[in-house]
Amino acid sequence: MLELKKAAxxxxxKEILTDMSVTLAPGTFHFLTGPSGSxxxxxxxxxxxxxxxxxxxxxxxxxxxxxxxxxxVASVRQRxxxxxxxxxxxxxxxxxENILLPLQVTGHEVASKLRDMQELMVWTGLSDQMELLxxxxxxxxxxxxxxxRAVIMSPELIIADEPTGNLDWDMAQRMLTLLIELNKMGKxxxxxxxxxxxxxxAKNQVAARVLRIRQRxxxxxxxxx
Amino acid sequence: MIGRFGAILTGDxxxxxxxPPTGYTANLTAFTAAAMAFLSVFALALxxxxxxxxxxxxxxxxxxxxxxxSAPDGQLSRQxxxxxxxxxxxxxxxxxxMMTNEEQLKLLEPWFGPDLPLDTLPIPRLIEVVESGDxxxxxxxxxxxxxxxxxxxxxxxxxxxxxxxxxxSRLRALGxxxxxxxxxxxxxxxxxxxxxxxxxxxxxxxxxxxxxxxDAYIVRAFVRRxxxxxxxxxxxxxxxxxxxxxxxxxxxxxxxFLTGLGFQGWHWVLPVVVPVIAAVxxxxxxxxxxxxxxRRMA
Ligand SMILES: Nc1ncnc2c1ncn2[C@@H]1O[C@H](COP(=O)(O)OP(=O)(O)OP(=O)(O)O)[C@@H](O)[C@H]1O
Ligand SMILES: [Mg+2]
Numbered sequence: 001m002l003e004l005k006k007a008a009x010x011x012x013x014k015e016i017l018t019d020m021s022v023t024l025a026p027g028t029f030h031f032l033t034g035p036s037g038s039x040x041x042x043x044x045x046x047x048x049x050x051x052x053x054x055x056x057x058x059x060x061x062x063x064x065x066x067x068x069x070x071x072x073v074a075s076v077r078q079r080x081x082x083x084x085x086x087x088x089x090x091x092x093x094x095x096x097e098n099i100l101l102p103l104q105v106t107g108h109e110v111a112s113k114l115r116d117m118q119e120l121m122v123w124t125g126l127s128d129q130m131e132l133l134x135x136x137x138x139x140x141x142x143x144x145x146x147x148x149r150a151v152i153m154s155p156e157l158i159i160a161d162e163p164t165g166n167l168d169w170d171m172a173q174r175m176l177t178l179l180i181e182l183n184k185m186g187k188x189x190x191x192x193x194x195x196x197x198x199x200x201x202a203k204n205q206v207a208a209r210v211l212r213i214r215q216r217x218x219x220x221x222x223x224x225x
Numbered sequence: 226m227i228g229r230f231g232a233i234l235t236g237d238x239x240x241x242x243x244x245p246p247t248g249y250t251a252n253l254t255a256f257t258a259a260a261m262a263f264l265s266v267f268a269l270a271l272x273x274x275x276x277x278x279x280x281x282x283x284x285x286x287x288x289x290x291x292x293x294x295s296a297p298d299g300q301l302s303r304q305x306x307x308x309x310x311x312x313x314x315x316x317x318x319x320x321x322x323m324m325t326n327e328e329q330l331k332l333l334e335p336w337f338g339p340d341l342p343l344d345t346l347p348i349p350r351l352i353e354v355v356e357s358g359d360x361x362x363x364x365x366x367x368x369x370x371x372x373x374x375x376x377x378x379x380x381x382x383x384x385x386x387x388x389x390x391x392x393x394s395r396l397r398a399l400g401x402x403x404x405x406x407x408x409x410x411x412x413x414x415x416x417x418x419x420x421x422x423x424x425x426x427x428x429x430x431x432x433x434x435x436x437x438x439x440d441a442y443i444v445r446a447f448v449r450r451x452x453x454x455x456x457x458x459x460x461x462x463x464x465x466x467x468x469x470x471x472x473x474x475x476x477x478x479x480x481x482f483l484t485g486l487g488f489q490g491w492h493w494v495l496p497v498v499v500p501v502i503a504a505v506x507x508x509x510x511x512x513x514x515x516x517x518x519x520r521r522m523a
Binding site for chain 1: 435
């Protein structure tokens, strides 16, 4: 599904990540932790091809990211649902339109997914916010909506960047439950988070692995969690 | 191709909302298209009118000639008769007709006013000649006229017809050239407007790309907008121009010679292609500009 070999990344010469070799097999559940500024978001951006490794190789769905043109990138992104750290909504569209946007822009039938969307809105507690514009929502509401948008296409891989950063514990648990359900349906999950409680709770329910970024290296965290 | 245009006209409104409305560039594009359509309809009318003029001058006048006889009073009618006799026996001439006093008066009226005492002025007699086939042997005819009616001068109109025809064709070429210039600047302006619209929507483009939109989808959203704007703007400009031309004072009586600028007969249908061309132009200009900008934004 996702395979890095000796991959490194630097922003204009400033090396953030180096010598990363890791494989995310289909259907696995991974967390990604590390101090603030360690490069978690950068790593996720590599995964959904917002960035390209400066050295080493990265294969997504069996394809080398370096060999892809823009249409290939678009097709890959259609198979990945992403909760961005800064959410990335279109501020002139309502929340329901934003959540349906991935279907819209990829030419899928929207009407058949309206029920899915309503269920998602109920699950994420956003039923009352459906017709509001993104800027008026609270940070937590935006994160929940971003998760709804990430899963509407029923993607094979779901990547979430601090999806519970602005949520209270109850809501964080709800979101985690949703992700675990999706994982049980066969989706591959990758979540960047600082929240050790969240990781512990997940480990009680699924076989989650934890990747940690430490001094620019990506390593598999051991039993100490 | 047709299908693609069809999709643009019917395309779903929801997809259209993905790119936020930009009232300002929208209005500018529509205005530009309207102004350009207005101008091209006039250029078209000009080209068609000069085309008619050139055709008339070259076809109708090519078949006619005039013989002018100036002679002292006593000899005028004798020479006129001699000329008529010669013309009647020359091959290549269908008819020859001496103009009446009234007709000559009418010709002179615009220059000297209505109450011209024709009898007291030494005015030459005019004979109107209509040719047939390839016309007479002009050089031979001149020689015979010089021998029998020294006061007769044969004018086959070619002296003033040629420069007029070439002026008319030049004018027509200028009209066509203006239309090409108008098309070119319309394409240029729509390209600029599309580029600025894309730049203004960089954030939207980033977001839809992150969720898997292909360039073609983004391009379509912009192309649809600009094509529709150009179409309706140009439609408005065309209708306005056609109305102005329709209500142009008619030049039919006083200057039939100059023929009116207006459209005639089925030519009224021609301006209808102007909005269509504007739409096609906008379609391609936006499409090309958008793909280029997106390639750069990647
Ligand atoms: N576009 C950029 N150009 C240069 N440096 C950047 C850029 N984006 C991020 N960085 C730097 O890269 C480092 C890693 O950033 P990143 O956003 O990946 O961290 P993070 O682990 O996600 O942090 P946080 O937990 O606070 O979200 C930071 O030091 C950041 O300043
Ligand atoms: Mg981050």
